[in-house]
Amino acid sequence: MDSMLEAAIWFWIPLCLVPIGIWFSVSGQAKSIGKIIAAIGLVLVMISSWTVPSSDSTAGGHLLLSISAPSLLLAYGVHGMIFGGNVPVGRLDSSARWSGSLAIFVSLLILCLMHWYSFTPLWRDGEVNPYWIVFWPTFLLFATSLCSVSAVALASYGENRLNESINLAVLSVFMAGIALSAMIFDGYMTTSDEFRDYLWLATADVFGTIVGMSLAIAAFAIVIWAYENSLPLPEISPPPTEEEIKHVVSLAKNHIGGEEE
Structure with missing residues (x-):
């Protein structure tokens, strides 16, 4: 079978099934079927490095499989920290905040070990997954920016949110510390120079995205x-005529009434 056809069958078609399944699930037309379709597509994408080893596109699926465990831990931790705190609806038990904090710490520890230890995602011929060196600095930059902006927003506009703002600020400083460490110290399979190069590229991407979104919003506002x-x-409508007033009064008399006690 042709390599491009194999890649289409075992990678690109399953990749297209993921948003289709999510759409079915969100739209409410076939929630169960949509979840099954999305799950099957995601699994096929993640194992594509074995089903289609000759395709370079499967590096993305390999990265998804490599970071699936810390990503799930991170998602659980964020959910626990948010809904275990001061929220008006869907509040969880107070222990959820502590378990969420622990899950976030463990997930970040795993990601750090993937950079500085032998957990680095190796894709083909013992080489580092090319998407990993793109994902890691982008994730650190995005997480640092998001936490810092959220902390400032909570402190400025939130009510009784000082503790949450401080926690986000601490997390932002922690993420920035990881990024600075990666800029100074070499990783297990990557150098600090490579990390800095991709960090600047990620900065340009994030900045370009923000500028593009701002320009799009500004253009939309200008058009409106x-x-x-x-x-x-x-x-200006003309005042009602005498006949119209009499008609309204007659309707009111016919429909408004009551018995005196």
Whole structure:
């Protein structure tokens, strides 16, 4: 079988099944079937490095499989920390915050070991997965920025959210410390120079994304403003005539009434 056809069958088609299954699940038309389709597609994508080893695209699936465990721990930890705190709805037991904090710490520890120890994702011929060196600095940069912005937003606009803001600020400093350490110390299979190069590229990507979103929002607002300004002023309706007033009064008399006690 042709290598491109194999990649299409075992990687690209399953990859397309994931959003299709999610759409079915979210739309409510076939929730169970949608979840099954998305799960099957995701599993096939993650094992594509074995089913289609000749395709370079399968490096993405290999990375997803490699970071699945810390990602699940991180998701559980974020959920526990958010809903184990001061939230109006869906609040969990207070122990969920501590278990969530532990899960986040363990997930970050695993990711650090994947950079500085032998847990580094190796893809083909003992080489580092090319997407790992892209994912790791981008994740650190995004997490640091998100935590810092959230901390400032909570402190500025939230009510009784000082503790949550401090926790986010501490987490932001911790993530920044990991990034600085990776910029200074070499990893198990990657050098600090490579990390710095990809970190600057990730910074450019994030900055470009923010600028692009801002320009899109600004353009949308300008279009709406220009359209509303181009609309003519609404015409003033003439006052009701005597016949219209009499008609309204007659309707009111026919439909409004009551018995005196």
